[in-house]
Amino acid sequence: MHILLRSAHIIDAQSPLNGLVRDVLIENGLIRQIAEAIYAPHGCQIVEFDNLHVSPGWFDLRVSAGDPGLEHKETLTSACRAALAGGFTDMAVLPNTQPVIDSKDTLGYVQRMADGQPVAVHPIAAITKGAKGTDFADMIDLHHAGAIAFSDGDHPLQSADLLLKTLQYLGPMGALLMNRPEETGLTRFGQMHEGVQSTLLGLKGMPAMAEEIMIERDLRLLAYVSDRSSLPLLHFSCLSSGKSVELIRAAKERGMPVSCDVAAHQLAYDDTALAQFDTNLKVNPPFRSRADVAALWAGLADGTIDAIVSDHSPQDDESKQIEFDQAEFGMIGLETAFSVAATHNPGLPLSQLVSALTTRPRHILRLPALTVAEGQPATLTLFDPAAEWTFAKTASRSKNSPFLGQTLTGKVLGTLRAGHLYSV
Numbered sequence: 528m529h530i531l532l533r534s535a536h537i538i539d540a541q542s543p544l545n546g547l548v549r550d551v552l553i554e555n556g557l558i559r560q561i562a563e564a565i566y567a568p569h570g571c572q573i574v575e576f577d578n579l580h581v582s583p584g585w586f587d588l589r590v591s592a593g594d595p596g597l598e599h600k601e602t603l604t605s606a607c608r609a610a611l612a613g614g615f616t617d618m619a620v621l622p623n624t625q626p627v628i629d630s631k632d633t634l635g636y637v638q639r640m641a642d643g644q645p646v647a648v649h650p651i652a653a654i655t656k657g658a659k660g661t662d663f664a665d666m667i668d669l670h671h672a673g674a675i676a677f678s679d680g681d682h683p684l685q686s687a688d689l690l691l692k693t694l695q696y697l698g699p700m701g702a703l704l705m706n707r708p709e710e711t712g713l714t715r716f717g718q719m720h721e722g723v724q725s726t727l728l729g730l731k732g733m734p735a736m737a738e739e740i741m742i743e744r745d746l747r748l749l750a751y752v753s754d755r756s757s758l759p760l761l762h763f764s765c766l767s768s769g770k771s772v773e774l775i776r777a778a779k780e781r782g783m784p785v786s787c788d789v790a791a792h793q794l795a796y797d798d799t800a801l802a803q804f805d806t807n808l809k810v811n812p813p814f815r816s817r818a819d820v821a822a823l824w825a826g827l828a829d830g831t832i833d834a835i836v837s838d839h840s841p842q843d844d845e846s847k848q849i850e851f852d853q854a855e856f857g858m859i860g861l862e863t864a865f866s867v868a869a870t871h872n873p874g875l876p877l878s879q880l881v882s883a884l885t886t887r888p889r890h891i892l893r894l895p896a897l898t899v900a901e902g903q904p905a906t907l908t909l910f911d912p913a914a915e916w917t918f919a920k921t922a923s924r925s926k927n928s929p930f931l932g933q934t935l936t937g938k939v940l941g942t943l944r945a946g947h948l949y950s951v
Contacts (some may be wrong), residue, residue: 529554529571529947532909537561538582539899540878541886551581551814553829556946558869561901572948578913582881583897584616584906586888588705588766588788590861591681592648593924595636596625601841601924603637607644608922609861612951614939615773615836618646618861619892621680622653628679629653629664631672638673645942645949649675649892651705654693658682663692668749670702673939674891676946678705678764691748698752698760703892707764708741708771709812718852720798720813730852733813734753739890742774759786759891764836767812769792769822775833787831789823790838791864795871796820796929801871806847806854808928810838824873827883833891835883837864841925860924863930869912869937877912907943914938 532551537544550565567573567723587610593601595668603620610618620637622628628637641648652674656662659682666677677697684690684706693704714733721727721732741765756779763850766772766789778785797815808814839856846853859869868880885908889896897906916938918930941950 528946529568531567531571531573532579532581533573533575535579535581537857538878538881539901539923540882541898542895542900544899545878551899553943556905558901558903559603560900561899574909574941574948576663576911577581578911579901580910582908583885583908584697585614585837585884585908586863586943587615587618587837587861587864588640588834588888588891589656589683589790589842590618590620591623591857592620594624594640594842595633599924600843603644603648603894605639605914605922605924606839606861607646607648607791609839609859611942611949612922612939613862614865614942614951615646616906616908616942617649617795619649619675622651622678622905623658623680623682625852626628627658629656629658631668633676634672635774638946645944647944651676651678651680653677654679654684654704655689660685660689666702667700668694670700675891676703676705676762681707682708683707683872685709687744687748690745691752694749694752694760700873701758701760701893703762705762705764706745708738708745710737710740713737713740716898718809719801720815722816724798724801726765728804730922733811735770735815738768739774744769746778746783748783749785753784758784758893760784762891764810765790765793765836766823766826766832767815767819767924769819771825772831776826776829779831786833788834788836789827789832791835791860791867792818792838794835795867798881800837805929806849806851807858807927809851809854809856810840810858811856824875828875828879833883833887835864835868837861837881842927843890843925845929857927859921859928861923862921863918863928863935865910865939866916866935866937867930870935883886905943905946909940909942911938911940912936
């Protein structure tokens with residue numbers, strides 16, 4: 528089967544063709560030819576848009592899929608549909624299901640459910656049994672069974688001893704530990720960022736210090752076991768504080784094997800957005816100050832922050848359409864991650880923004896690099912970075928997004944994966 532992309536702007540910082548406009552011919556799932564003008568073979572499917580852009584397929588490092596056990600909030604099928612609408616060809620799913628992905632049986636269930644989906648699903652396995660932070664799961668078996676990384680997901684590792692032993696355990700296997708940094712003793716009963724706005728609203732705050740202390744601790748433990756590998760051994764998920772960016776920047780300058788990401792919505796909002804008590808804006812980590820948002824963008828610009836994630840956290844109406852202090856944390860984000868970042872982009876080059884969704888996530892997870900080049904797999908995302916669109920309806924089973932009804936910039940047009948063209 529032939530597919531021809533006409534006059535596509537190539538966005539791929541790893542490619543000498545980055546920024547050029549070329550025709551791209553795909554045959555049986557491979558990029559066969561890239562040229563200024565390509566004759567369409569007989570029966571070829573032609574893809575043509577006024578402002579077509581193409582990049583390596585986007586990869587989301589942090590998705591709560593709910594399946595198994597929480598299908599009333601999300602299933603793998605609905606999550607994959609949402610991911611496809613958001614331009615993702617791959618997504619890594621957190622282990623916080625019921626049961627938790629802490630055994631080969633549950634891991635195998637997720638892998639079987641992922642067969643035939645339009646998006647490749649990469650399960651993250653739990654570090655501890657039940658993600659309870661006490662007894663270790665059998666990480667060797669899970670690693671050999673196909674776990675892409677290890678994390679307790681929504682439950683930050685509180686025990687320094689557990690984190691240290693996990694680093695020592697995973698290092699020889701060449702596996703990755705992912706941890707969302709939060710000292711939960713400092714955030715218990717917290718509702719939003721601790722600051723002037725939380726005082727004005729009368730809500731208990733969650734200090735940025737809770738994130739920063741955990742990062743300082745984890746970096747000290749990483750330095751204790753680190754062999755300065757070129758691949759990250761420890762990955763921090765969902766940074767929200769400017770001080771956190773500074774800490775990781777300094778660690779990278781020392782050559783430590785560390786990486787990190789930021790949720791797209793953290794690049795769009797600060798804590799003043801909660802003035803109307805919209806529970807769809809209640810997330811963890813919380814939105815912090817405008818200075819923190821600027822620091823996050825600066826971290827993306829200088830490469831301190833490696834990736835942008837959706838932090839897709841579906842919640843049903845019963846968990847969100849209630850009083851603010853009773854509502855669950857989280858928002859859905861698979862369909863809007865790129866557009867939210869593009870809409871609020873203060874001037875980051877498009878190729879750099881796209882790299883945070885493509886090249887760098889794959890490097891973090893030790894997956895083969897993808898590039899827009901002849902002979903390479905045609906795992907691609909098609910988009911128009913200038914097009915405006917309204918997020919009117921979601922493919923997710925949950926509706927907890929503050930962006931529903933909003934007009935955003937940067938529209939996904941479709942994806943290519945495993946020889947299939949998926950239109951959005």
